[in-house]
Each structure stands twice: as C-alpha cells, then as structure tokens.
Amino acid sequence: MVRVGLQISATLENIDKLETSHPDYPFFVKLTCSNCGEQSDKWHDITESERVQQDTRNTAGFNFFMKCKMCSRENSIDIVEKSNVPYTADDSGKLKTIVIFDCRGLEPVDFSPRSGWKVFSSENGQSFEDVDLSEDDWVEYDQKNNNSVGVYEFASKFIKIKK
Numbered sequence: 001m002v003r004v005g006l007q008i009s010a011t012l013e014n015i016d017k018l019e020t021s022h023p024d025y026p027f028f029v030k031l032t033c034s035n036c037g038e039q040s041d042k043w044h045d046i047t048e049s050e051r052v053q054q055d056t057r058n059t060a061g062f063n064f065f066m067k068c069k070m071c072s073r074e075n076s077i078d079i080v081e082k083s084n085v086p087y088t089a090d091d092s093g094k095l096k097t098i099v100i101f102d103c104r105g106l107e108p109v110d111f112s113p114r115s116g117w118k119v120f121s122s123e124n125g126q127s128f129e130d131v132d133l134s135e136d137d138w139v140e141y142d143q144k145n146n147n148s149v150g151v152y153e154f155a156s157k158f159i160k161i162k163k
C-alpha cells in the first residue's frame, strides 16, 4: 500500500481559507495501474462519504474500486480519515498537502479541481459555497468587507508519503 498526498498551491486574495466540501467533495483524478502501467484517459471521482464494492469479506468497502482493463488487477483507493485540511492565508503561494489517499495497486497522477470548494473571506467576511476552480482562477465580491476576493494560479501535484 502506498500513501499519496494531493498538494495544492494558489494565491489567495482577502481569503482566510479555502477548502473542499469534504466528505462529499468528489476528487476527480486520472489513475495509473502500478502493476502494468496503464493510465486511464478518463477522469474518476473519489469521494470519502461514498463506499463501493461492499461484501461479506469487506463490509466497509472502498471509497474507490477499479478493475484494470489491461491486466485485470483489482485495485482500490481510500481517503485517509481526517486527512482533509484547509488551505489557509498562511499557505498562500506555497504547496500544501490537503488530503491523503491510501492506494492499493493504482496511483493518482493528475487532478481536476472542478466545483465544490468553499471559500471563507478574511475578517469574518462573506463565505462562498460551491466555488468552481476549473479555470484555475476565481474572483468574487465580498459585500460584507466591500472588497474583492480571489483564488489565483491554482496548481496541484501528487507526492508519495513515506510512513
């Protein structure tokens, strides 16, 4: 089993914190099979509140399960409980791990942020739900603080985490 962390970086303007709407946020990823090296062209979603492939042998199931179409290996991924953390004003401009995946037989290689993010403005300003980061930039107007809030230059990468 390999642990893989999703790191994000962004420049935050007048924002206290940016976070996913976990545990219901779907992380859209592209995956590579560790056995045969097959990379999926399709985006797959991994959601902590969802469980698949539950049976008598594995009553808990998995957050994600896939049989590799090349080598037929049965692979799965779980989001590590409580590994979700917000990206805060102090992190602005730096890479930070915001979630960790337990990977069995496959690894995420690409991430698509899409929508479902939450933004909390500085100084208890307005908060925004279902923020869409698919353009890598997002700007809104905070009517409580009378200033603009923004997420700029969103970027991401995966890192292997040593235990």
Ligand SMILES: [Zn+2]
Pocket (backbone or CB within 6 Å): 033, 034, 035, 036, 037, 038, 068, 069, 070, 071, 072, 073
């Ligand atoms: Zn495979």
